[in-house]
């Protein structure tokens with residue numbers, strides 16, 4: 001690259017980076033500085049000899065002057081940042097979005113990642129849990145590594161002296177000057193974000209977006225059939241009846257242990273009985289789902305193939321595999337010649353990923369519930385927090401339905417009938433006249 005061009009690129013990158021930092025400070029002065037820097041970066045990028053490519057921002061490369069590069073298995077760097085429990089992380093994200101909305105700052109566009117989700121493994125004495133490590137402000141260069149769908153760096157979680165550390169290791173030999181990348185393994189339930197998150201990794205098997213889509217419709221066959229909102233509410237109501245100090249049955253405790261949710265430990269330490277019983281119910285559901293889901297996932301793939309075969313009017317041929325087990329099916333992706341083998345094992349892995357997802361949601365939810373329940377007006381200790389729902393007594397039901405208060409069913413009915421009653425009366429009066 002000619003030196004002038006390299007200099008121009010560096011100016012653009014530096015200006016863009018400084019502009020982003022200024023924007024985050026949110027003062028009118030910094031906003032003005034950011035605007036000037038964006039304009040400078042745009043001018044630098046408009047240089048005629050510039051090759052137009054999507055901006056990848058900063059990345060990290062193995063030192064070009066290094067003699068050996070990085071060897072497979074070498075420790076590259078530790079990931080550093082500020083730690084947040086899920087409830088505090090979510091509160092921070094909500095606050096950021098609110099400020100962005102109020103100040104009319106760009107909300108759309110690809111999300112940026114300077115954070116890492118750290119999971120305490122289910123085998124830990126305190127059980128499964130999640131922490132968010134935010135490397136936005138307090139960090140080292142580990143936060144600058146880009147995503148790649150075929151990375152040369154992998155993330156490893158290690159416990160050293162009872163403390164968990166996030167380490168980046170070289171997955172394979174990295175040559176001097178080669179960019180260091182790892183797989184973000186990030187997902188979202190927003191298709192807009194997936195589309196905005198163009199992947200620029202350039203790998204042969206690039207997934208096109210550095211975000212995976214985890215929509216509600218995907219792999220929710222079992223959920224839609226036997227764990228709908230009404231079943232979840234019923235389970236919460238039943239858990240509300242749990243006797244103080246009681247513990248769930250043996251099978252439920254085993255299901256909880258399996259995913260690292262431990263009685264009176266970690267996320268469930270000092271939990272009220274109703275919450276433990278509800279978590280036990282969910283753990284039993286997760287166990288059932290992970291067993292049933294692979295069958296549905298395979299059936300889905302089979303239907304996709306049948307549809308493709310029908311579309312190709314007999315032009316589709318299965319790949320030339322000799323021994324095909326009963327469970328194996330052919331999964332066709334896009335091009336009819338490019339057939340990928342999809343097995344029972346793959347479906348089981350996909351089902352495990354669904355369970356992993358549910359477990360993460362459960363950990364985040366429990367963290368928020370723990371935080372919120374201790375903050376009610378009565379300031380009750382967490383263990384004494386009342387259930388969110390309870391069955392009503394006979395008298396309460398009658399009062400709720402037929403009482404003279406504004407919210408009763410009778411009042412609602414009278415209110416709904418009132419306009420019609422007036423019209424009916426006017427009509428009769430008109431006839432008589």
Ligand SMILES: [Zn+2]
Nearest residue numbers: 149199201206
């Ligand atoms: Zn990619």
